[in-house]
Amino acid sequence: MLRFVALRLVMALPTLWAVLSLVFVLVRIVPGDPALVILGDQATEQALVALRHRMGLDVPLWDQYLQFMAAVLQGDLGISMVRNRPVWGEVATVLPYTLELTFVGIFLGVLMGLPLGVLAAQHRGGWIDAVARWTSLLGLSFPAFISGILMLLLLAVELPWFPVIGNAPFANPPAHLRALVLPALNLGFIMVAYVARVTRSGMLASLSEDYIRTARAKGVPARLVVWRHALRNALIPVVTVVGLYFGILIGNSVLTEIVFNRPGLGKLIVGALNDRDYTMLQGLMVIYALVVVGANLATDLAYGAVDPRIRVR
Amino acid sequence: MAVGAIGAPKGIAGRALGNRSLMAGVALLVFIILLAVLAPWISPYDPNDQDAIASLGAPNAQHWFGTDFFGRDVLSRVIWGARVSLFVGAVSTAISMLLGGSIGILSGYVGGRFDQGVMAVMDVLLSFPQLIMGLIIVALLGANLTDLILAIAITAVPPFARVARGPTLSLKERDFVEAGRALGFSNLRIMLVHILPNVLDDLIVMGSLWLATAIRTEASLSFIGLGLPPPTATWGSIIREGFENLLDAPWLAVFPSLAVLIVMLALNMIGDGLRDATDPKAAVS
Amino acid sequence: MTNVVPLKTPPALAVKDLTTGLKIRGIWHQAVRGVSFEVMPRETVALVGESGCGKSLTAMSIMGLLPAKVGKVLSGSVTVDGREVVGLPEREFEGLRGNLVSMIFQEPMTSLNPVLPVGFQIAETLRRHRGLDGAAARAEVLRLMNRVQIPASARRIDDYPHQFSGGMRQRVMIAMAVACRPKVLLADEPTTALDVTIQAQVLNLIAELQAEDGMAVLFITHNLGVVASIASRVVVMYGGDVVETAPVDDFFQRPSHPYSAALLKSVPRADRRPDSLEPIPGQVPTLFQMPDGCRFQSRCAHVMEVCTRRPPLLPGGGRPDHQMRCWLGRPEGGL
Numbered sequence: 001m002l003r004f005v006a007l008r009l010v011m012a013l014p015t016l017w018a019v020l021s022l023v024f025v026l027v028r029i030v031p032g033d034p035a036l037v038i039l040g041d042q043a044t045e046q047a048l049v050a051l052r053h054r055m056g057l058d059v060p061l062w063d064q065y066l067q068f069m070a071a072v073l074q075g076d077l078g079i080s081m082v083r084n085r086p087v088w089g090e091v092a093t094v095l096p097y098t099l100e101l102t103f104v105g106i107f108l109g110v111l112m113g114l115p116l117g118v119l120a121a122q123h124r125g126g127w128i129d130a131v132a133r134w135t136s137l138l139g140l141s142f143p144a145f146i147s148g149i150l151m152l153l154l155l156a157v158e159l160p161w162f163p164v165i166g167n168a169p170f171a172n173p174p175a176h177l178r179a180l181v182l183p184a185l186n187l188g189f190i191m192v193a194y195v196a197r198v199t200r201s202g203m204l205a206s207l208s209e210d211y212i213r214t215a216r217a218k219g220v221p222a223r224l225v226v227w228r229h230a231l232r233n234a235l236i237p238v239v240t241v242v243g244l245y246f247g248i249l250i251g252n253s254v255l256t257e258i259v260f261n262r263p264g265l266g267k268l269i270v271g272a273l274n275d276r277d278y279t280m281l282q283g284l285m286v287i288y289a290l291v292v293v294g295a296n297l298a299t300d301l302a303y304g305a306v307d308p309r310i311r312v313r
Numbered sequence: 314m315a316v317g318a319i320g321a322p323k324g325i326a327g328r329a330l331g332n333r334s335l336m337a338g339v340a341l342l343v344f345i346i347l348l349a350v351l352a353p354w355i356s357p358y359d360p361n362d363q364d365a366i367a368s369l370g371a372p373n374a375q376h377w378f379g380t381d382f383f384g385r386d387v388l389s390r391v392i393w394g395a396r397v398s399l400f401v402g403a404v405s406t407a408i409s410m411l412l413g414g415s416i417g418i419l420s421g422y423v424g425g426r427f428d429q430g431v432m433a434v435m436d437v438l439l440s441f442p443q444l445i446m447g448l449i450i451v452a453l454l455g456a457n458l459t460d461l462i463l464a465i466a467i468t469a470v471p472p473f474a475r476v477a478r479g480p481t482l483s484l485k486e487r488d489f490v491e492a493g494r495a496l497g498f499s500n501l502r503i504m505l506v507h508i509l510p511n512v513l514d515d516l517i518v519m520g521s522l523w524l525a526t527a528i529r530t531e532a533s534l535s536f537i538g539l540g541l542p543p544p545t546a547t548w549g550s551i552i553r554e555g556f557e558n559l560l561d562a563p564w565l566a567v568f569p570s571l572a573v574l575i576v577m578l579a580l581n582m583i584g585d586g587l588r589d590a591t592d593p594k595a596a597v598s
Numbered sequence: 599m600t601n602v603v604p605l606k607t608p609p610a611l612a613v614k615d616l617t618t619g620l621k622i623r624g625i626w627h628q629a630v631r632g633v634s635f636e637v638m639p640r641e642t643v644a645l646v647g648e649s650g651c652g653k654s655l656t657a658m659s660i661m662g663l664l665p666a667k668v669g670k671v672l673s674g675s676v677t678v679d680g681r682e683v684v685g686l687p688e689r690e691f692e693g694l695r696g697n698l699v700s701m702i703f704q705e706p707m708t709s710l711n712p713v714l715p716v717g718f719q720i721a722e723t724l725r726r727h728r729g730l731d732g733a734a735a736r737a738e739v740l741r742l743m744n745r746v747q748i749p750a751s752a753r754r755i756d757d758y759p760h761q762f763s764g765g766m767r768q769r770v771m772i773a774m775a776v777a778c779r780p781k782v783l784l785a786d787e788p789t790t791a792l793d794v795t796i797q798a799q800v801l802n803l804i805a806e807l808q809a810e811d812g813m814a815v816l817f818i819t820h821n822l823g824v825v826a827s828i829a830s831r832v833v834v835m836y837g838g839d840v841v842e843t844a845p846v847d848d849f850f851q852r853p854s855h856p857y858s859a860a861l862l863k864s865v866p867r868a869d870r871r872p873d874s875l876e877p878i879p880g881q882v883p884t885l886f887q888m889p890d891g892c893r894f895q896s897r898c899a900h901v902m903e904v905c906t907r908r909p910p911l912l913p914g915g916g917r918p919d920h921q922m923r924c925w926l927g928r929p930e931g932g933l
Contacts, residue, residue: 015437015440018433018437019437019440019441021437022437022438022441026446026449026450026453027449137578137581137582137585138578140577140581141525141574141577141578141580141581142574142577143529143532143533143573143577144533145532145533145536145552145556146532146552146570146573146574149552149556149559149566149567149570150567150570152559153559153563153566153567157559157560157563164560246442247440247441247442247443248442248443248444250442250444250445251442251443251444251445251533252444254444254445254448254537255444255533255536255537258536258537259556269445269448270448270537270538273448273452273537273539274538276452281449281452285445285449288441288442288445289441292440292441292442293440296440
């Protein structure tokens with residue numbers, strides 16, 4: 001197992017390099033001169049030169065690339081051009097909120113999606129299958145900001161069960177958790193669609209496998225046949241989907257943070273886009289790149305956890 | 314005993330017709346498309362006519378969906394917004410299909426190192442969150458109609474490239490392609506005449522699925538404030554304006570939200586129906 | 599002397615008039631009809647027939663493992679160690695399966711759960727029926743793995759199925775099946791998917807375990823060579839009917855049902871020239887096309903008018919316990 005983890009860690013490195021390079025390229029394909037864009041037409045040549053120098057744009061491209069990589073490797077994300085503070089500091093203050101939202105969202109999505117998918121497969125064609133089908137259809141259809149707005153209207157405005165602002169300081173745990181409910185539910189609800197759907201089809205496949213018959217022939221109780229023998233196998237495609245869903249989840253968390261007015265990477269990136277804060281944008285993309293690579297790694301490790309054929313050779 | 318092998322196989326067309334969710338989805342989508350196409354004739358008001366007195370009016374007999382901050386009729390804006398939203402979604406999907414399809418076919422056909430390189434780039438692009446990528450590209454390109462469409466299209470190129478490449482790899486080994494090569498046909502001709510028609514089916518199914526994503530991406534970008542500049546009505550931008558007045562005039566956000574939701578539902582129902590109709594395994598029930 | 603009634607040992611497995619239905623496109627079909635046979639302790643009975651003849655379905659009926667909603671026992675009785683199991687609630691049936699009656703299957707590659715260690719899968723039987731847990735279960739699993747001759751059992755107990763060969767997996771299956779010393783073992787083509795040399799080893803293993811534990815074995819196969827080497831009695835099925843039942847030697851010497859005779863002629867034997875092989879013409883009719891009366895009539899060389907009536911089981915061959923279901927050579931047959 002330890003070797004497996006180590007191997008996956010090493011294999012994540014090329015991906016990390018590739019995604020970081022993508023960030024570099026994306027930020028450099030800005031049409032025109034960023035310095036000109038930032039300072040505007042009235043800027044003096046002197047100011048432009050100074051800004052280009054500050055942004056490291058006055059050296060050859062490959063040099064910029066090396067400097068960028070070196071800086072990232074040292075954990076240096078640069079200085080925000082607009083706020084004049086280190087990007088990492090800005091990110092660090094809001095990152096816990098985004099991570100909290102994302103993890104609770106995934107947790108809720110799996111917590112609701114797995115049982116729904118299992119029960120739908122078990123009672124195929126029954127009412128719970130219909131519920132699962134419609135839940136999936138709705139979850140796949142709802143853009144995150146629309147489900148967020150409707151939840152806000154229903155559960156915070158019409159029925160004032162939850163605060164309108166989806167955040168309260170960590171120092172006040174009860175209020176903090178209450179404020180987290182709606183945003184996390186919003187992410188979780190959309191994720192339920194994906195999880196329930198794959199769980200259902202995975203369960204239908206594994207329930208018709210020979211080893212299920214073997215388990216029943218041993219006298220294993222029906223409950224364990226479903227939740228141990230069948231579900232353990234159905235988890236393999238679920239891991240795939242949760243991994244793939246991560247990209248959508250990040251986008252949805254940005255929208256959710258805006259709707260519920262929560263601090264987080266989402267509001268930071270929208271602010272940076274509006275301010276044309278290129279260093280901040282680049283820093284945020286590096287963070288997203290790290291998150292993506294981390295999620296891929298977590299998916300790989302999860303595969304190993306649920307499928308011994310990958311872990312043990 | 315082959316107990317599992319029970320179930321009458323029907324033709325794909327038969328299953329598609331017998332599939333209620335597919336038909337309902339098509340009906341809903343046709344309805345919305347008709348609304349968009351007929352906007353100049355059926356929308357009760359000009360979507361940009363302002364009426365300061367009617368600012369933030371609740372839904373009533375004159376304004377079924379109410380009015381916005383500038384007193385514009387929300388129903389008319391939603392109907393006109395359908396035009397832009399559907400247009401952006403459809404055109405950007407078509408572009409990603411074209412670009413992604415070409416890249417995929419070329420990559421698969423050429424093969425070797427080139428193929429590996431292209432696919433590695435596609436994988437990296439694919440691994441980056443789609444909405445974040447869209448945000449960055451729009452921010453870099455600017456926010457006019459062409460750039461918006463292009464930005465949304467670019468984010469969807471990698472999945473289309475993957476879909477087109479798969480069948481190309483196996484098709485190029487087949488006899489008719491070999492024969493074409495032996496007859497001295499140009500590579501371009503082989504790709505266009507022999508490979509493209511065989512890949513097209515997969516691309517179209519994929520396209521129908523991505524249309525929903527493209528429309529959603531446009532709405533999301535507009536909602537964030539990176540869509541088309543005002544006063545152009547798109548569903549995302551109407552919702553954004555509604556969101557700013559959410560507590561005073563919830564109808565402003567709710568009605569366009571429902572419009573987006575209906576299109577998403579329709580497209581997903583069509584997608585599910587198509588999948589059930591084309592996948593014999595899913596149809597046995 | 600005259601008063602002494604010989605005490606008959608009760609059979610470990612008794613199937614009586616078992617009729618099992620399959621629901622196909624909304625209609626129930628009798629896929630097994632009126633099947634009867636008995637298996638005594640320590641005895642091996644071979645259930646023989648082509649695929650689709652209802653032999654696996656018979657086994658599934660005995661195990662209570664018919665596919666839900668589309669399969670059910672319509673009538674008849676099955677007793678295991680004297681206990682009636684037809685109509686038993688699922689909960690109670692679970693308590694018997696793997697305990698009183700066990701089953702091993704054809705596909706060792708797919709019959710084990712790929713994500714659970716083999717030791718765990720063997721221990722499940724013990725946990726369910728013996729309440730064994732932890733170290734006690736582990737010790738018993740090791741003993742069982744040794745008993746089915748899995749080498750280096752202590753090292754392999756936590757390995758996963760994909761790390762075992764087909765033969766070894768079948769040994770794991772057997773270990774699971776015999777863990778609780780069942781009275782009856784149903785073996786559904788357990789060697790068909792294995793190499794010939796491995797086949798012999800597995801057959802020997804089953805025979806050894808049977809000798810030690812005194813299990814009754816119902817061995818389902820279409821391989822007549824295997825039948826000759828392990829079984830004491832043969833039950834031949836065709837189209838859901840038992841068409842012949844006989845002691846194994848009498849069956850091979852005097853097969854009396856036209857189907858049995860045809861079956862024997864269609865398989866290669868060491869004492870015959872290969873060019874004397876005669877395949878049975880035609881195919882097994884599907885449940886939709888089953889003729890009334892004798893179900894073999896559509897392929898039978900001796901078909902008569904009376905065959906449209908279903909023949910009863912009649913004496914055949916050379917022994918009193920040899921029976922067959924055919925009108926041939928009967929006075930009624932001339933009608």
